[in-house]
């Protein structure tokens with residue numbers, strides 16, 4: 001490992017020979033995460049490194065600027081943002097100045113910027129190839145042209161400096177949007193958005209497009225409800241159909257089978273096997289541990305209140321994408337394509353006042369929408385360790401599970417708090433319309449027997465929703481200006 005002098009500090013540089021000290025931990029659409037460091041540098045113990053990915057379909061260039069002109073305008077109040085030379089630095093400033101004031105510093109880790117050599121990235125790419133889900137490999141690779149990465153605490157472990165005598169267990173939950181929109185800019189044809197959660201409707205589109213093989217009964221509205229019964233139900237549903245919304249780690253290693261980034265995981269771990277895993281963590285008889293564990297997760301969500309702030313941040317999306325899209329066109333000073341398509345209709349008339357807003361007001365609407373988008377897509381990591389000595393002082397919060405009379409230390413951290421690219425606004429609008437219209441069509445089919453339906457209606461859905469091809473567009477993960 002080398003050290004390189006930068007303008008204001010000495011930074012660590014990860015070289016080719018360091019790659020073997022890290023193991024694959026997981027990935028999302030935009031980043032690959034390595035952990036389990038087994039080298040000799042104490043800076044890296046208990047940490048993960050988060051490395052940008054690049055879509056295979058796009059030629060990468062090292063010279064594109066980090067933020068576009070309009071993004072610089074949108075985020076100009078974040079000190080130092082326009083001078084930031086890498087995505088990681090922009091990301092850190094965003095977390096520090098925008099996200100932490102909303103979610104609190106207790107549950108957020110800004111991480112540290114480190115340098116990585118191209119040889120390090122290429123060696124990582126080779127080393128982790130076999131562990132990555134095939135569909136992620138097809139879509140993207142480690143971006144060989146980024147020269148920095150983010151070093152963050154591994155939130156799936158309990159690093160105390162004390163030798164760990166007791167095992168610990170962590171869950172990662174991607175809660176998604178926990179409220180129903182109530183904006184007057186929602187078209188009447190889309191009124192269903194006011195009563196059914198976006199997650200539930202999106203499941204129908206994902207099923208239709210072949211991204212999942214069965215729909216999940218998880219509903220974010222339950223998870224965010226503040227009612228223990230509903231939170232319990234949400235956690236059970238997440239365990240039953242985890243998809244990419246629920247993962248389990250034992251002593252820092254992923255144990256929920258086949259889930260490392262796969263979107264279609266129908267079951268996390270075999271119930272019986274998991275009962276054995278929980279021995280030594282949950283003080284209950286075999287057969288009762290799983291239920292207690294799921295209860296523990298639900299209780300912790302309730303007593304920690306950690307989702308309350310997240311919900312407030314999500315609700316910065318005040319006027320829904322059907323309103324915010326118009327403010328977006330004001331910000332980029334372009335003719336509004338949505339109003340253009342609606343022509344002289346009722347909807348267009350309802351939304352046209354949005355085009356008379358000042359630039360400042362339009363910027364605020366779009367900024368708040370983008371922040372809410374981050375809050376709707378982040379994940380929560382909850383880690384638990386049984387308290388062996390009830391009287392022992394703890395550095396962590398504790399939770400008491402009455403049903404089994406047992407106390408646990410716990411930690412709660414949000415991960416994946418990335419700034420979303422501004423150009424995604426158009427995608428957000430289009431996806432929203434697709435989700436609602438697919439859901440509405442499918443509901444209609446439920447009540448109208450197929451033989452009475454006009455054949456054209458099926459054709460319209462299939463051509464519109466591209467049944468054969470999976471329409472997930474990972475080109476969005478690298479944002480050009």
Ligand SMILES: O=P(O)(O)O[C@@H]1[C@@H](OP(=O)(O)O)[C@H](OP(=O)(O)O)[C@H](O)[C@H](OP(=O)(O)O)[C@H]1OP(=O)(O)O
Pocket residue numbers: 028029030202244263373376377418420424431476477
């Ligand atoms: O639009 P959504 O709700 O499908 O969310 C996307 C996620 O899909 P999913 O949670 O499976 O539905 C999607 O997750 P997956 O790739 O499906 O695991 C990403 O998190 C994506 O964000 P980004 O492009 O990496 O910044 C997410 O995009 P954003 O909407 O957060 O920008």
Ligand SMILES: Nc1ncnc2c1ncn2[C@@H]1O[C@H](COP(=O)(O)OP(=O)(O)OP(=O)(O)O)[C@@H](O)[C@H]1O
Pocket residue numbers: 025026027028029030031032033048050152153154155156172247377379415416418
């Ligand atoms: N600080 C951390 N501690 C432990 N595990 C982590 C940490 N950060 C990320 N991970 C693991 O790596 C996976 C991918 O990370 P992350 O969600 O940040 O990727 P992403 O590409 O930004 O995701 P998305 O698809 O939502 O954009 C996570 O799902 C989690 O399992």
Ligand SMILES: [Zn+2]
Pocket residue numbers: 325326329336337338339340351352355
């Ligand atoms: Zn408009």
